[in-house]
Amino acid sequence: MPEGPWWRGLRARLALSTAVILVAALGTAFAATYRGTGTQVRNQIDGDLRQDSAAFVSRIPFYPTTPAALTHAAQSYLDQQTSFGATARLYVVRIVGGGIVTNQPGLAGPASGTTPADRLVAGPPRESDESQALRTAKPGFSTLTFGEEPLRLVVVPVVRDNRTVATIAIGESAASVARAQSGVARTFAIAGTLTLLAAIALGFVLASRISRPLRRMAGTAARVTAGDLSQRIASTAPHDEVRVLADAFDRMLDRLEDAFARQRGFVADASHELRTPLTVIRGQLEVLARQPAVTREDVGHVNDVVRTEVLRMERLVEDLLLLARADEGELVRPAALDLQTFVTELFDALTLTADRAFELGEVPAGTLVADEDRIAQVVRNLARNAVEHTGPGGLVRIAVAARDGRVEIALEDDGPGIPAAQRDRVFDRFHRTDTARARGQGGAGLGLAIARAIVAAHGGTISAGASPEGGARVAFELPGFRPSASAPRPKPRRAAAS
Template sequence: MSLRGPGGERSRWRWLRGLRARLALAISVILVAALGTAFVATYRGTGTQVRNQIDEDLRTDAQLVDSRLPLLRAKPGEIAEAAEEYLDERALFPLSARLFMVRIRGAGNISNLPDLSTAEGDPRLDRDVAGPRRESDESRALRTADLGFSTVRVNDEPLRLYFVQVTRGGRAVAEIGVGESAASVARAQSGVARTFLVAGTVTLLAAIALGFAFATRLSRPLRRMAGTAARVSAGDLSQRIGSTGPQDEVRVLADAFDRMLDRLENAFARQRGFVADASHELRTPLTVIRGQLEVLARQTDVTPDDVRHVDEVVRTEVVRMERLVEDLLLLARADEGELVRPAPLDLAPFVTELFDALTLTADRTFELSDVPPGRLLADEDRIAQVVRNLARNAVEHTGPGGLVRLTVRSLGQGRLEFALEDDGPGIPEEQRDRVFDRFHRTDTARARRTGGAGLGLAIARAIVEAHGGRIYADSSPEGGARVAFALPGFRAAGKRAAKEQAAKS
């Protein structure tokens, strides 16, 4: 139970780790970074621009005042007079500065701030002496400012000041000072900030929503795929994604996934069929054995002949089952890919020995072609098994005295072909591929209920393919069956021998 809490917690927040949330987050981070950078640049730029404008105005104003002062060797008194005059006429000039001050050496200050102005000849209110009246903050700032530009705070408002020296005849005679509120800088900047806040929030929200929607669209096939995969792993192999979107990477993945499921479903179906067939084939002899034993048990007086008969039947069925189980094990090993261990073998003695053993198995007319001399890289026992399977089929499909012919020939390029031909009914053309399937028997073979369970050719194919070869069926010159297989890894013994062989055939 204690596991449930964290599990529930985890699944509740799981969407946060999903593609959509991560994409939305990534978009937000990028956008916030971009907006932040743009904001800082714009904020600073606006401040600088407005401040430059103020400075420019102040400089112009200071020059204007300077131009109104006497040009040559003016006495302090004359300068003060000119400055007063200027102040009085000020309304006539396009002066934008709010504060104005001229400090004149030896003649006091002239200013539009009344408490800063010191009348000529009034020594009490000379430049650096604080007056008896309470000096305003503005006045003190103006009075103590250095030459050049400076910014001071007065009554919680920034004040931009500009002081410049007035020189006449190479001598500094006065200092002109102008001042202007710099609150417009902060105002412009806060306007920028407001705009960014509103536009940024809207953009960010829109981007997150768009990103989320986009990621939802993008990840839909992925989520569908996950759902399909879950249902498949729950056992339903018929599920498919069946994507219809644009031909992008996700679609490619979905299609590959569907194809994989097709193959898986086929493989599972084949496997199921195989198990069902195998069970069926095993049940038949078991039923026969049980029937025989039941008959025996029911008999009151059992003769030795009865026992012998039952023993014979049971033994036959047991042998049949043993063969079947052996075949199944062999096919299982073929599926695991460890069926054959090839080694070089001398072809002629191998084929002759094999053929001689075949001739003893049934009353048929056995024929053997010339065998090309050379060595074959193959698993001797397994190849012998294939040949025996094919020969047994030929025998099963012919009557006494029927033809069973084994031919072995080189196909060139290191390929060697073994073929078994007979003069039986042959294999119908439409069956020639399917006879190699596991448990496949043609209808006539099925009806006879002789022969094997339909694994002989399947085993032959497994062994041949494990050697890298190919097996195929067609018809013999006599109109019967011809089942042949070609193997790689043949080395003819010397050119002359090979030529002789070619001349003969």
Template sequence: MQDDRLSRRARTPRRRSVRWRFTRLYAGLFLASGAVMLAVVGFFAGGSVVASPGPGSGSSAAGVPAAAQERIASLEHQLAQAQDRQTQQQLLGSAVGLLVMGVLSPALGWYAAGRMLRPLRTMTATTRRISADNLHERLAVDGPRDELRDLGDTIDELLGRLEGAFAAERRFVADASHELRTPLATMRAAVDVTLAKPAPLPEQTRVLAGRVRTELEQVDRLLEGLLTLARARHELPAAEAVALDELAADALVARGLPAGPPPADVPVPPVRGNRTLLRRLVENLVDNAVVHNEPDGWVRVDVRAVGTGVQLVVENGGKALAADQVTELTRPFRRGGPDRTGGNGSGLGLAIVAAVVEAHDGRLDLHALPGGGLRVTVTVPVPAEATG
């Protein structure tokens, strides 16, 4: 399922960031305003240039010697040419300045957009860091009371409501499971007492009592699964070094299955996590492979070191599964179709596996095998000191 999301993300063209859009906007507005300013300057500068007659042109003023008139006309013509050259230089300088600023404006726009979006980047990083395990954290945006601070306060309020909802869910699952265990234990004791009576019981009563006892055990397993699922989703107590290869070998031996392939040349380092939850993960995967299998089917379990993690692979034969069925298997009470609803399963096995993997910052991949059956791959990171 994660591979499908990654492939879709790879096929999707990368979108431009908001910072790029702001940069283009800033640069475009600056260039447009500069061009308008240059046009206005050129218009008024061109209007102030007055064409003066050259030497020897125009009528003579009365009482003014001809030589003086010739000299005045020559000076006026030179002044007009100087004004024309000065105007051209001003327009050229403005155009060069506009060109230089056109080159610099993207960099200035990028810097300005970065300064404006810096609070948003901080808020995004903090929000990503906050998960179901640390919903008590808040953005706590400081600074002036503006739109960004209002957004941060709104996210903090949302995180507060989410924290309350998660806490209520944990309390409800734990309280409901514990409260239901008492009447279940009472009913189980009543059935056991009935079956243990010395007087002979009718066969129908004995069969019915045995069926009720079986169903009570199924409900008890369901409640235990719900408690494990809630604990895996919301807390990770007592982290320690755990060897997944040893847990896998113990699970196979306990179920009378072959111990698996011989140890690899590369030793498998221990992962760091909760031993109880990781043991439940391995046992659920092995049980799932055994229950949802064909008669005289096969189960293969392999644990190996890969990169900076440890990979647990559990494969089994069985019916062919469609891709949409595989993606639903990690949801609670989903068994992948009517042909996978038999047995004593509660529909929480792979849901618990997914929750435990997420609690240990791991990765879960499910693939339907071409010839039928399922391959489940769990990758759990190991501490840096273990890989070094």
């Protein structure tokens, strides 16, 4: 696992992200609830005040509206109310041309010119801040600070005969708003903290579970990097994205291990094949060096053997280079060629190479888009195999067929054939069947591998089977064929064993 600060880890990041999201969600919910609670309690107070003021105004007489009558009416309403406190309300009635009637005598300083029983406050010598705030409050609802607490106030004018005869101010403590809101804040603080801690813990546990296979993968990758390709994650987790990744990782390692094994085998085989001719050459030279009197014939013999082995090595190196180029994907340069001309010329050349009964069936007319030299190389490789596995006079047949824009070219013989179990593997590099090995002759086992590489580079396929005569049939199919109906079909050819 790559080391880094703990907060960079998936677990810490997921847990912290959960916390941040939760804090944002809780904050929004808190703000909405806090404001909603305040509005609700305030509306309740306003409703009560509105009702009370309406009841009060209805108690003020329409006649007479003298200050004394108004004072009396206001006083008798106030007598029914308890004095202002935590539960009761504050009443201040200003009578135009008269004084002030209130249930809070101390509000506007000492009374002057009236009896204390009247609780009539008229013209305080020095007006308090609260009294001034009350006096200057505009009609309608407002909130003042009264004492230490907020006071919700409604001011209503009393109109009689189109004339304002008095103003009634009714106040109620709004401390319940703050109380309700602080209750909400407390609840949120406790529940929010607990939820937050739980979410962080849960987020951490969840992230640990999610990242466990990833950590295992990193461990496996580290061991693979150290050179052990047999390592696998072998996840048994439920089928989620991480499991898909783990399985894909295992499959990739399977292929890598396979490719490395093939590569090692290829290098070992190539070295072995190159060592054989080198050993022969060294042996010949040593024999020559040990001879006390070297004759011209001795030199001629060694020269022949060494030349043969050098040619073998040259061919092997050429084949290996060709396969390496096939791996790099720059093997063929396709161009349009006439199928009949191509096949008949190739056939005629082949008939000269060995003492066999060569046969060519009907060749379809048309053009094929392919690399002429490379396809000729494939046919020659297959034909050489057929010749190598048949005796003098043996059958070597080329059969060509076309269908749906594809051409199939098959090489058939009447030799021992390729055992069914070997038919896929003969295309592997350096693969030779046991009988071929036992004979100790033939090439390195690269001919069919090269044929397959060339055919695959053309987008075609190659396969091995049995011929009607019981020998081998190796056939390849290529795309890019365009038939032409007009061209004459040549007669089937037969080249007797020369």
